[in-house]
Amino acid sequence: MTALVIAEPHGDTLADATLSAVTAATKLDDEVHIFVAGSQGAADAAARIAGVSKVLHADGDAYAHMLAENVAPLIVSLMDGYDAVLAPATTTGKNVLPRVAAKLDVMQVSDIISVEGPKTFTRPIYAGNAIATVESSDPKLVITVRTTAFDKAEAEGGSASIEAVSGEGAAGISEFVKLDAVESERPELTSASVVVSGGRALKDAETFEQYITPLADKLGAAIGASRAAVDAGYVPNDYQVGQTGKIVAPEVYIAVGISGAIQHLAGMKDSKVIIAINKDPDAPIFQVADLGLVADLYNAVPELTEKL
Known part of the structure; x- marks a missing residue:
């Protein structure tokens, strides 16, 4: 069979x-x-x-x-x-x-x-x-x-x-209304080789765009986010990485301002190299990170983007 x-x-x-x-x-x-x-x-x-x-x-x-x-x-x-x-x-x-x-x-x-x-x-x-x-x-x-x-x-x-092959066709209990998808020229989140994700520390949608997008552009990366960032309306649901979002395992995963709640770690800890930027040295994200930078993201991310 x-x-x-x-x-x-x-x-x-x-x-x-x-x-x-x-x-x-x-x-x-x-x-x-x-x-x-x-x-x-x-x-x-x-x-x-x-x-x-x-x-x-x-x-x-x-x-x-x-x-x-x-x-x-x-x-x-x-x-x-x-x-x-x-x-x-x-x-x-x-x-x-x-x-x-x-x-x-x-x-x-x-x-x-x-x-x-x-x-x-x-x-x-x-x-x-x-x-x-x-x-x-x-x-x-x-x-x-x-x-x-x-x-x-x-x-x-x-x-x-x-x-x-064919079957009985429409069951009559549901119908397709429309597809409301985010169109992007970036790699698809679950298949990208590099992912840059932002967390709640980015404060609002404008700040998320200001700091995360340029870094992702420099790296040709997909953009992800923690559940907290999605729930706060910084980015659409399609960006969520985690147990209730998308499971990713890129070559490089950069977590910016993400504390590392277990829900988020479940969606990205199989990444080949994990880089974390967080000003809290005790953030759980550092327990799974291969490279960690204890720094204020508002200083570190623009500097990293510029050097790239």
């Missing part, structure tokens, strides 16, 4: 998170298929992913926006041919797969960070302070994948066949 990966389309492309989910799937089964609900361009992109042998493409208005109420029943109808279904542990994946698990009457294995055996996985618990090894006894596996824990599959090099 084979593993089925639920792709996350972005127009005619696929989110990088899909590539990490494919890598996780290859550790479960030799053959990997991918389900794409969306445009033909997204299906074509999925067919080019190395390691994928078949693409199941669901076209039509009912599936165009990955509404869980419409997509989940179609995925369930396909599961007779699969041992496992996997999706990135993103907002979309965490919306769709619990419905699939419920309809299959199995327990979902959430946010895995490694595959230890055919039905054995590890996953973080207690905001990442402990790692649990879990083994499923269910006949079907429903899995969400922490994408920062798996390398991305090669986006080019595959030549999978594309097969059209």
